[in-house]
Amino acid sequence: MLELLRSIVQEVNTARDLPAVLEIIVRRVREVMQTRVCSVYLRDKQSGNYVLMATDGLLPSAVGQVHLAPGEGLVGNVVTREEPINLERAEAHPSFQYFPSTGEERFSAFLGTPIIHHRVVLGVLVVQQEEQRRFDEGEEAFLVTLSAQLAGVIAHAEATGMLATIRKQRQETHFSGIAASPGVAIGRAHIVTPQANLATVPYSLCLDIDEELALFRQALNSAREEIREVGEKLKGNLNREERALFDAYISMLDDNSLAVEVCDRIQQQLSAPRAWAEVMLEHVRRFEAMSDSYFRDRAADVRDLGSRVLAHLHQRQQSERDYPENTILVGEELTAAVLAEVPREKLIGVASVKGSSNSHVAIIARAMGLPAIMGVQDLPYETIDGVDMVVDGYRGDLHIHPGAELKRRYDDIVEEEHQLARSLDHMASLPAETADGHRVCLLVNTGLMADVVRSLERGAEGVGLFRTEVPFLLRDRFPSEEEQREIYREQLEAFAPMPVTMRTLDVGGDKALTYFPIEETNPFLGWRGIRVTLDHPEIFLAQVRAMMKASFGLNNLRIMLPMISGLNELETARNLIERAYRELLEEGYEIEMPPLGVMLEVPSAIYQIRELAERADFISVGSNDLTQYLLAVDRNNSRVANIYHALHPAVLRALQEIATTVHAEGTEVGICGELAGEPGGALLLVAMGYDRLSMNATNLPRVKATLRAVRQADTELLLQQVLKMDCAKEIEQTVSAFLQRIGLKNILQPPGTQ
Structure with missing residues (x-):
């Protein structure tokens, strides 16, 4: 079963468009399941009806002519039930609907399974048989599994086909x-x-065919020469079989038929990288679809060769690529x-x-x-x-x-x-306080120097989170201590005398350094944040030394530790920072020991918050990761994005407990997650007692306007109301209704929706 599924999916992946995908599905499923009919019905987005789009066994003239609404006929019933229908005598079912144009009067047994993509029934896959019989459990399971596997492929083929039409008609x-x-x-x-990835080369046309042909031939020659050189260097270390691989690569590049295929597509104005990628992927898929395991394994060799040539094509193109004035990055x-x-x-x-x-x-x-x-x-x-x-x-x-x-x-x-932005400009000079005088410190999250001017223009009172990983992400090696000092100095000087909270290097999870790869099955629960830097004290010490050197004469630095899950990590980090501080004093730097804070993101830290608050100079909640870990939702995964909710009752109760406990220890508590930059979220946080709210500069004027429009007592009543609720959507609606009631609709709703 697995082998058959794999072969059908691989063959489908070789198809160039939606009609070809559907033709392969109906032909192969009919063969494999040994049925008389296999058909695919797909949803028409405009009418909402399900249309017969391909068949092997019914009359071909019926394709595109049979339309069924959800709930209409057996196919429509599969749609509304969202589960298979398996019938011995389809004609006896009350929902059976006969279409003379299909010629299906000969068939009795019916099995239909929904093709579901992102909770939407995209279509129905149907097999039919002449004799009266129920399809057995194995057959039904096979069709259900295949439908699930093909849903994404069909959706992608539909979208690609639609855009192919759009390209021609600018629709x-x-x-x-x-x-x-x-x-x-x-x-x-x-x-x-991604560089040299055959599967992701954009569809693009070339303006000069001769120039594109020359580019392709040059890339082929460069790749051929590169492979020869590598083969020569490794000659003494390789056995005969391994040396033969290099010969095979060169032989493929010398194969005139391969070059002719690519050149033919370039002659049709396809760009060289796209033409090469299309041809090589077709060869890869042919190898992958072969039954012999030896030939299937060769698909990886063909893919590797394709990537090598593509890298040379990209090298030339990247140097010539320019960005338009109004660039929208898509990837x-x-x-x-x-x-x-x-x-x-x-x-x-x-x-x-x-x-x-x-x-x-x-x-x-x-x-x-x-x-x-x-x-x-x-x-x-x-x-x-x-x-x-x-x-x-x-x-x-x-x-x-x-x-x-x-x-x-x-x-x-x-x-x-x-x-709207102009109407909020005057907020920059006004204090961030409620209508009855409760003062709140509004800070900004930054990572680039470009953020600084915008932050100061909007009235930021300092930096609540400087993402020090950004300069690391933008390099192809670790920045030196002096390079880091210069970057940190710019930030500290720009905001002086206001405080700047610098988070120590926070990589891992969704923030990978190309020169320090962390390959893990579950990166968000793995080696990230403080865990990395404590395992590499040389990186940590260089960074905190650079921070403290940068603060010389300014003394507005605050250091924050990410991903702290227990006291031991805080104490180990403190010892290293104190050691770096002593070293700098010995070197003649007259600096003060900066306040040391904990970024609370891990649920275990909530249950040690009292002890952490006793030992840290401040606590700042990273509500993005804390929400992710509390709800067990990968915040990068769009499949579960609807489950991630910053106003989830569990999240709000945890935030309240943190603020209450930290204040009981006489320690300052702030928050630097995205919730702080949402006007409704900011009101709830102020009611909980958070002293500092840090957000992106764009949201700061909106949050300040919101705070100045309410009384502290009103925010506390709102908080008491939502803490009794057990549904995030209900909380969201309640907060939104409160904001509208106090007259903030124009500030808070997106333009064009009032």
């Missing part, structure tokens, strides 16, 4: 994702793909380093196939004030390089080739955004 279309950073961006897609999984490569004045928006509103790149996008959407899972991103698009960071919508009317509507929203 407006829409994809849905997760709203990750508010705002609207109207610009042009710039596709980011499968974007990183902070990729964002930093684009000149800031040209980057206006972000769209990612993977990730959620709480993934690291989404947080960076919010900090940079970039509209962003994550988790656009059905987007065939490699086919849309250079197209016009709109990113709606309020609703999570991505529009490809927006028409004149849609563009006009979004232009109006952008203008509303500017007006």
Whole structure:
């Protein structure tokens, strides 16, 4: 069964478009299950009906002609029930509906299974037989398993086919994702793909065919020469079989038929990288679909060879690539380093196939004030390089080739955004306090020097979280102690005399350094944050020395430790920091020992919060990771993004307990997660007693305006009300209703939705 499933899925993956995918499915399923009929019905997005799109066994003329609404006929019943229907005599079922155009009157046995993708019934896979019999459990299980495996493939093929039409007709279309950073961006897609990955080469055309052919031949020659050189160097260390592999590589590159296939596609104006990737992937899939294990294993060799040539093609192209004035970065999984490569004045928006509103790149996008959407899972991103698009960071919508009317509507929203920002400009000079005088310290989260000016313009009272990993992420090696000192000095000087809280290096999880790879099955529960730096004291000591050197003469530095799960980590880190401090005093630096704080993100720390508060100078809650760990939800996983909720009752109760316990020890408590930058969340945190709220600079004026519009007593009543609730959605609605009741609708709702 597994072997048959694998072979069908692999064959489907070789198909170039949706009709080919469906043809393979009906033909192969009919063969494997030895049935007389196999058919696929797919949902028509406009009508909501399910249409016969492919069949092997029914009359071909019926394809595209049979339409069934949900609940109509046996196929419609599979849709509404969202489970298989297995019938011995289909014609005897009350929902049976006969379509003369199909010629199905000869068939009695019926088995239909739903094809479900992201909770939506995408289609129905049906097999039929002449004799009256129920399909057995094994047959039903096979079809259910195959339907589940094919759902994503069909969805992707549908989307790719739709965009192929769009490319020709410049037709407006829409994809849905997760709203990750508010705002609207109207610009042009710039596709980011992993280097030398055949599967993610964007669809692109070339302007000069002769130049593209020359580029391809040059890349082939370079790869051939590279393989020869490597083979010669390793000649003495390889056995005969291993040496033969290098000969096989060169033989493939010398194979004229391979080059001809690629050149033919370039002649049709396809870019050299795309043409090469298409041809090599077709060869890879042919090998993967072979029954002989020896030939299947050769698929990896073909893929490796393809990647080598592709690397040479990319090398040349990257040097010539330029960013448009209104760049919207689009990719499968974007990183902070990729964002930093684009000149800031040209980057206006972000769209990612993977990730959620709480993934690291989404947080960076919010900090940079970039509209962003994550988790656009059905987007065939490699086919849309250079197209016009709109990113709606309020609703999570991505529009490809927006028409004149849609563009006009979004232009109006952008203008509303500017007006709203101007209406809040006066907030910068006003104190962050409630209407009855309760003072709150509003800080910013930063990671780039570009954040500084915007933060100061918006009235930030310091930095609650400086992400020191960002300079590490933007390099191809560890920055030296002096390089770090210069970076930290810029931040400390820019905000002096206001405090700057610097978090020690926090890598691992979704923040990987290319030059210090951490490969783990479960990275969020693995080697990350303080665990890495305590295992590498040379990295930790260099960093805290650089921080303290940078604070010379300013003394506005605060050091914060990430991912603390117990007292031992705090004490070990303190000992190292004190050692670095003594060394610097001996070197002649007249500096003060900076306050040392704990970033509370791990649930175990909640149960040791009293002891941690006794030993630390301050506590700052990292509510993003704390929420992730409390709810057991990977915040980068768009499949479970709907479960992650910062207003979950368990999260709010934990936050209340932390604030109460820390204050009982006379220690200052703050929060630097995304919840602090949400106006409703900020009110609840103030009611809990949090002294410092740290957020991205974009949200600071909104939060300040919200605080100044309420009395402390009102926030406490709101908190008491929501702490009695047991549903995150109910809490969200209650907080939203409160904000509207006090007249903050215009400030808090996205433009265009009032």
